[in-house]
Amino acid sequence: MVMQPASTELAERTAAVISELKNLEGPLIPILHGVQEEFGYVPQETLPIIAEALNLSRAEVHGVFTFYHDFRHHPAGRHVLKVCQAEACQSMGSDAIAAQIKQKLGIGFHETSKDGAVTLEPIYCLGLCACAPAAMLDGEVIGRLDADKIDEIAEEIRS
Amino acid sequence: MSVTIYIPGDSGSLSLGAEKVAKAVEKEIAARGIDARIVRNGSRGLYWLEPMVEVRTEAGRVAYGPVSAKDVASLFDAGLTNGGQHKLSLGDPEKLPFVAKQTRLTFARCGITDPISLEDYEAHGGLAGLRKAVSMAPADIVKQVTESGLRGRGGAGFPTGIKWKTVLDTAADQKYIVCNADEGDSATFADRMIMEGDPFVLIEGMAIAGLATHATKGYVYIRSEYPHAIAVMDKAVKVARRAGVLGKSVLGSSQGFDIEIRSGAGAYVCGEETSLLNSLEGKRGVVRAKPPLPAIQGLFGKPTVINNVISLASVPIVMDKGAQYYKDFGMGRSRGTIPIQIAGNVKHGGLFEVAFGLTLGEIVDEIGGGTATGRPVKAVQVGGPLGAYFPRALFDTPFDYEEFAKRDGLIGHAGITVFDDSADMLKQARFAMEFCAIESCGKCTPCRIGSTRGVETLDKLKQNIEPEKQLALVTDLCNTMKFGSLCALGGFTPYPVMSAIHHFPEDFRPAAVAQAAE
Ligand SMILES: Cc1cc2nc3c(=O)[nH]c(=O)nc-3n(C[C@H](O)[C@H](O)[C@H](O)COP(=O)(O)O)c2cc1C
Ligand code: SF4
């Protein structure tokens, strides 16, 4: 992949995130979270800027960025739906629930719908294991998923 | 007189519609011109009754549940504000059998108080432990925690006081208290519940740990999957700082202690303590070899206490009521209480804090009430994704670290997932391997590669390709993983896999497999 030089605007926004968090002990993860909050994902071009500000090598920053499941390499859809696929949810049929959701949205896990409305992801436990099967839509928790709730989710995504 | 109405702000309750209920209650209060105040409490942990709404009356609290937004108007019609009768009436919540049978020490206030009101916290016994600790010598605090018999609730069950003593005895210019709130195990939510429902008890426990070891800085590393817990902890830390519980002088003492909340980034392995420390330092969450112990060289190379949320949140009561009080609960070498989390396909799912020693059968059948689907219980997984699957035949196992170990299992963070008879144990074994492959930090070959081989092998077994050979291969792989892995992710994944094969051989038999594959 060819590295695009960072645009001034991107560089400025990145620098603003960095300057706010730089004085923390071990600031790299908070900064990556901050950059993702700012742009919706972590643009490749921000990595050298972060590296330079923290006096790290690009390889180090890249290594950290790629280690964690949370950090996105590409923009996500307008909504992000995470469906729990861990054991407690499995015991309540999360497999079948995931299949219904995939069919309803027309996408699989780790995919974004063509209209950019939604990104679908598996997640391993939301701490809602006594309210299984569970999911999270844009940070909002949903328990005891069933066909009706899937319809509601689909509606919210479309609106 | 102003009425107080409690509507949980706990994630579990929110996931079942508590926010809509709160909005509806607000609307009714306004429309009816009632002098009432809404408190967003934590959950008492009876999730089949959530959202559980409570009202404080002259005769004590009265509960209703499970309440949905459409019930709210009729609740007010029925005289909710005076505890009036309604089809959702539950009466005095303390008298519900699921509540009455518990011994709530760590969770004494959870679901009862306003989580971010320090006044409420103190009115219900909060800060009493810390007040005692500030006037004690560090070694005496450590001694009291050691004598209580408290063992780490994060999974390994290491004595908390002994860990603290190592940190106290290691001289350094800076020491840290790190709270492990990564809670990645499926079926566990005790950490989440206490952080959302009674955050000050964790803050108090961490401050006591600071006083006991001369550590002045604390971090709470909370998994990013818990946005609500992060928000409540953030607020509570600010309140505690303003009140002088945290800061340059803890409750007016000569020692300072402050706390910072950090969010994880979606890596299960970061619950492993050394991986967590690397993550806090801004590195890849790769597991470190031990020694050096974190107690000697932990965060940024400094002596560090790293404890689970529940371990730390159990310290205030130990300091307040004494080591003996805590120790008198429990059995064998498992002292005190344990918040058991009953989850999955279960009728009465939730959090049940009780002294160690109940049998698995009592927990699943009596407390949990059997499956939610009403079908027979086939298996229960105890201790999260690295825990063994137990069949009914082992339901006489007492909930105790050593008793579970004797039966090739572990209690871990005390989560229990119930499965009914539709469960396919081959599929569960495959998932255990797959999860290990997804979450491996990559340092050890047996964990990183072995788990992927495990998935492939179980897939072949499923397709009935030389089944006996595949079974032998999986067993062999499990042995390699068990003995050749640096941490318990690779080392314990064999527990769910081998327990499934051992206790449910029918699901792995060629005939059954062939039939299932058709
Ligand atoms: C893969 C893996 C994941 C772990 N996840 C957690 C976790 O989420 N929370 C936790 O408290 N301990 C977890 N542990 C255990 C920690 O390594 C460590 O034992 C614990 O934080 C010590 O605290 P305690 O003595 O208070 O239990 C995990 C261990 C492993 C190997
Ligand atoms: S066992 Fe797995 S997760 Fe643990 S250190 Fe080795 S590779 Fe990393």
Ligand code: FES
């Ligand atoms: S297993 Fe799905 S929320 Fe815990």
Ligand code: FES
């Ligand atoms: S580090 Fe290589 S096998 Fe564990």
